[in-house]
Amino acid sequence: MNAALGTNxxxxxxxxxxxxxxxxxxxxxxxxxxxxxxxAGIIIAFKHINWNSGILGSPFAGLSNFEYLFKTKEAWVITxxxxxxxxxxxxxxxxxxxGVAILLNEIRSKFWKKSYQTVILLPYLISMVIVSYLVFAMxxxxxxxxxxxxxxxxxxxxxxxxxxxxxxxFILTIVHIWKVFGYSCxxxxxxxxxxxxxxxxxxxxxxxxxxxxxVNITLPALKPTVITLVLLQVGTIFYSDFGLFYQVPMDSxxxxxxxxTIDTYVYRGLIKLNDVGMSSxxxxxxxxxxxxxxxIANRLxxxxxxxxxxx
Amino acid sequence: xxxxxxxxxxxxxxIMLALxxxxxxxxxxxxxxxxxxxxxxIRNGYSLFPAKLGLDSYAYIxxxxxxxxxxxxxxxxxxxxxxxxxxxxxxxLSYPLSRRDLxxxxxxxxxxxxxxxxxxxxxxxxxxxxxxxxxxxxxxxxIVPALLLNAFYVIMMRTYFxxxxxxxxxxxxxxxxxxxxxxxxxxxxxxxVPMVATLSLLIGLGYWNDWRNGFYYLTDxxxxxxxxxxxxxxxxxxxxxxxxxxxxxxxxxATMPSVGIKMAIAVVGAVPILIVYPFFQKYFxxxxxxxxxxx
Numbered sequence: 001m002n003a004a005l006g007t008n009x010x011x012x013x014x015x016x017x018x019x020x021x022x023x024x025x026x027x028x029x030x031x032x033x034x035x036x037x038x039x040a041g042i043i044i045a046f047k048h049i050n051w052n053s054g055i056l057g058s059p060f061a062g063l064s065n066f067e068y069l070f071k072t073k074e075a076w077v078i079t080x081x082x083x084x085x086x087x088x089x090x091x092x093x094x095x096x097x098x099g100v101a102i103l104l105n106e107i108r109s110k111f112w113k114k115s116y117q118t119v120i121l122l123p124y125l126i127s128m129v130i131v132s133y134l135v136f137a138m139x140x141x142x143x144x145x146x147x148x149x150x151x152x153x154x155x156x157x158x159x160x161x162x163x164x165x166x167x168x169x170f171i172l173t174i175v176h177i178w179k180v181f182g183y184s185c186x187x188x189x190x191x192x193x194x195x196x197x198x199x200x201x202x203x204x205x206x207x208x209x210x211x212x213x214x215v216n217i218t219l220p221a222l223k224p225t226v227i228t229l230v231l232l233q234v235g236t237i238f239y240s241d242f243g244l245f246y247q248v249p250m251d252s253x254x255x256x257x258x259x260x261t262i263d264t265y266v267y268r269g270l271i272k273l274n275d276v277g278m279s280s281x282x283x284x285x286x287x288x289x290x291x292x293x294x295x296i297a298n299r300l301x302x303x304x305x306x307x308x309x310x311x
Numbered sequence: 312x313x314x315x316x317x318x319x320x321x322x323x324x325x326i327m328l329a330l331x332x333x334x335x336x337x338x339x340x341x342x343x344x345x346x347x348x349x350x351x352x353i354r355n356g357y358s359l360f361p362a363k364l365g366l367d368s369y370a371y372i373x374x375x376x377x378x379x380x381x382x383x384x385x386x387x388x389x390x391x392x393x394x395x396x397x398x399x400x401x402x403x404l405s406y407p408l409s410r411r412d413l414x415x416x417x418x419x420x421x422x423x424x425x426x427x428x429x430x431x432x433x434x435x436x437x438x439x440x441x442x443x444x445x446x447x448x449x450x451x452x453x454i455v456p457a458l459l460l461n462a463f464y465v466i467m468m469r470t471y472f473x474x475x476x477x478x479x480x481x482x483x484x485x486x487x488x489x490x491x492x493x494x495x496x497x498x499x500x501x502x503x504v505p506m507v508a509t510l511s512l513l514i515g516l517g518y519w520n521d522w523r524n525g526f527y528y529l530t531d532x533x534x535x536x537x538x539x540x541x542x543x544x545x546x547x548x549x550x551x552x553x554x555x556x557x558x559x560x561x562x563x564x565a566t567m568p569s570v571g572i573k574m575a576i577a578v579v580g581a582v583p584i585l586i587v588y589p590f591f592q593k594y595f596x597x598x599x600x601x602x603x604x605x606x
Contacts, residue, residue, distance in 0.1 A: 017414060019491035020407035024419060027404030030460045033444075034436075035426040041435020055438075100330065103323045116327045118592055119334050125584055125595070127520035129541045133577035134337035136545065137344060137357045143570050145340055148356030178334065183599060190600040210319065242523070250546060266433050271527070276434065283432030291429045298428075 042287065045280040065281040074265060078282070081245075082261040085169075086237040089176050094230060097181050101188035102218060117189070120182035128243025135175060135248050163254040172259070175248055176241070184229060191225045192218065227304045235297035238290040239263065262286045338585070345369070345575040349568035357574065367568040368575035375551050379540070379579060386536040389453045390518040397459050397514045398507065405465045406495050409472035410481075420469070426462045437527060452528035453536055458517055464510050467601065471506040472499065509598040512591055519584070541580045548573055 045065055047058045069075050100120070107113045123131070138145050139161040147158030161167060199217045208216065240261035249259045262282055269279030344357040348365030355362065372379060407413055408420050430436075440456055441447045476499055484494040500507065525539035532550070535543070543550045548569045588595070 014414065020410060020413055023403040023491070023495075024407050027400045027460055027465070028419070028422065030400060031423065031426055031462070033439075034456065034459070035430060037439055038431030038435040039429060041431045041439060044435055044438065051442075100327075103326055106319065106323045107327065108320060112324065112327070116331060117596070118589060119331045121592070121595065121599075122338075122585075122588065123334055125516060125520075125588055126581060127522060127538055129522045129538050129545070130577055130581050132545055133541070133573065134341055137337065137340050137574060140357070143352055143356040145357050145359075149358050178337075182334070186596055186599050247522075247542070247545075263433075270434055270437060276438075280432070280434040283434045287430060287432050294428050 042280075042284050044276065045284040049276045061277070065277040066285070069278055069281040069285070072278075074260065075282075077257060078260050078262045078265045081258065082238060082240050082263075085172065085176075085240065085245075085261070086233070088169075088173055090230060090233045090237075092173065093177060093181060093184060093233075094226065096177060097184040098188055098219075098222060098226065100181065100185045101192055101222075102214060104185070104189050105192040105218075117186065120185060122182070123179045124183045126179075128241070128247050131175065131179060131243075132247040132250065135171070136250070139171070162250060162252045165255050165258045168249060168255055168258045172244060172248065176244055179244075187229065188222060188225060191222055195221045224304065228301055231297045231301045231304075235294035236290070238286055238293055242267065338581075341574050341581070342578055345571060345578045347571060347574075349571050352568075352570040365571075368571035371566075371568055371572055372551075372575055372579065378551060379537075379576075381533070382535050382537045382540040385450070385453070385534065386519065386538070389450070389536060390515055393454045393458060393518040394511055394515040396454070397461075398511050400460045401464050401468055401510065401514075402495070402500070402507070404460070405468035406472055406499060408465070409469045409476075411473075411478070423462050423465050433527075440528060447528040448531045448534065450534060453521070453524050453534070454518075456524050456528065458514075458521060458524065461514070461517075464514065468503075468506060468510060471503060475506075476502055505597075506601075509594050509601065512594050513598045516584075516595075537580050541576060544573065544576055551576070 041055070044055060046061060046063070047055065048061045048064075049055065050058045104113060104116055107116065136144070139147075141147060141158060141160040141162070144158075144161070146161070151158050159167075161171075195217065200213055203213050203217060240263045242263045245259050245261045246264045246267065249255045252259075262285070266279045266283050266286070269275045269282065273279075340357055340359060343359055343361065344352065345368055346364050346366065347358070347361040348363040349367045351361050351363045351365070404423065408416055408423070410416065436456070440452070446452045446455060480498055480502070481494055484498045489497065520538065522536070522538035522542050525534070525536055526542060529535065529539060532540075532543070540550070548567070551572065552567055
């Protein structure tokens with residue numbers, strides 16, 4: 001009797017929420033297909049894929065795909081490039097964005113403040129394809145601006161930029177910073193605007209100069225935002241911007257040593273070389289290490305500032 | 312800061328002006344080059360102060376207007392329909408997750424959230440869309456994979472609902488006898504216009520700028536968006552000559568101002584964003600700051 005009442009009550013309780021559950025169905029269904037099914041597809045990396053017998057029917061390969069991958073020189077190169085560029089981007093990007101945010105906050109004229117803000121965010125909104133045209137306009141060996149308008153008037157020979165690997169770590173770093181510094185700068189700036197001006201007034205009364213104000217008030221106030229943004233970037237340190245490393249160097253073969261990252265390697269392996277075993281092994285390597293890093297990074301964010309944590 | 316001498320203002324403005332030039336220079340070079348005479352470009356390269364201006368590139372683009380117009384129409388159709396469907400899915404998923412009284416809501420929230428931590432990578436994703444769902448070389452390839460629902464936006468929308476819509480308002484709607492869908496459409500959404508607008512803008516920008524879906528899933532160039540067309544033309548400028556009309560490619564290519572046209576076509580691709588951006592800047596800035604601080 002009591003039990004029957006209990007189930008009835010529970011049924012009644014859920015009935016109220018049926019419309020809400022139904023609302024969630026399309027979105028969850030999409031995530032199931034777009035995200036969860038490919039997660040299960042990780043099994044491909046542990047198989048010798050034979051399309052006639054399908055993924056499940058193909059024979060297991062154990063870890064042999066991974067063995068092949070890590071025996072190649074590329075495994076080291078793509079890991080080095082992915083991590084190396086990301087570390088460089090995080091350090092330089094953070095320092096530059098904070099510096100610019102502080103300067104922006106110091107500008108008195110409202111008009112100029114707004115104009116600068118508008119301009120530095122512009123590159124962030126342009127697609128990587130258009131960015132690769134902008135880079136081409138600068139670096140094309142026949143008609144590029146650098147060869148024709150800078151090197152030639154200086155009496156120097158033009159360079160065939162797209163076949164010279166030694167310059168590309170600099171080029172890619174400049175392009176990346178150019179594209180994204182405005183974005184993180186805006187975030188830091190939003191934090192700066194929120195600082196209570198009373199602190200600065202008190203500091204001035206105590207005779208603090210501008211530099212002392214920056215070191216003792218501004219930077220400590222930025223700390224939570226900096227930690228959060230940096231840790232979030234550390235979490236994705238095993239991923240790279242495919243457009244930056246594939247489109248901007250125009251997929252130029254001689255540059256692979258300095259432009260090949262895990263993402264471009266997986267793409268070329270899959271689409272160009274049709275090597276499912278190797279590229280899926282590289283993909284799983286990225287997914288697993290990437291997941292571990294995101295997880296650790298988020299644990300750390302939780303420790304530093306709970307409200308900024310993702311979970 | 313309070314004390315702020317004139318000297319420092321000058322210094323700060325000089326640095327910021329230098330950064331402004333750094334950000335804008337490539338765009339100016341692009342636009343000027345697109346308006347430069349083709350033979351001047353061949354002789355002197357892309358330059359800020361060309362010896363002779365000209366409209367050769369745009370004249371040629373105008374001759375090939377069908378190819379470009381088709382890519383534009385595809386981009387617009389994909390952007391508009393993608394943003395609408397995506398916004399619908401986002402709102403319908405995030406609203407129930409924002410309801411504190413919904414049983415098991417944390418389980419569902421975790422299912423959404425987990426997609427941000429872990430993914431299967433390109434290989435299984437590509438094989439699923441092409442071999443099992445056969446989405447390649449259809450218009451859906453540009454709309455559905457990857458972009459249709461972003462877990463991060465779901466979480467932003469949910470946080471907004473939880474912090475900005477008082478529970479009493481929803482309760483009042485229920486007392487008036489409104490169903491859940493009605494409460495969402497008539498009560499909650501009208502109160503969430505700023506967030507819906509911001510997210511629509513971010514989603515729309517994502518669709519407009521996307522070239523990856525076409526790059527992965529399209530070989531049929533008649534379905535190319537403007538980004539895919541640009542992508543192809545960077546390596547193979549002849550695409551425009553042979554792409555649309557299917558005429559004698561070699562003959563047309565001979566008269567093609569191929570150096571200038573690269574810049575002109577990139578201008579055609581970039582101009583909508585450059586024009587629209589200043590009007591929506593406020594919302595972009597808001598979307599970025601809200602997204603960063605409130606996960």
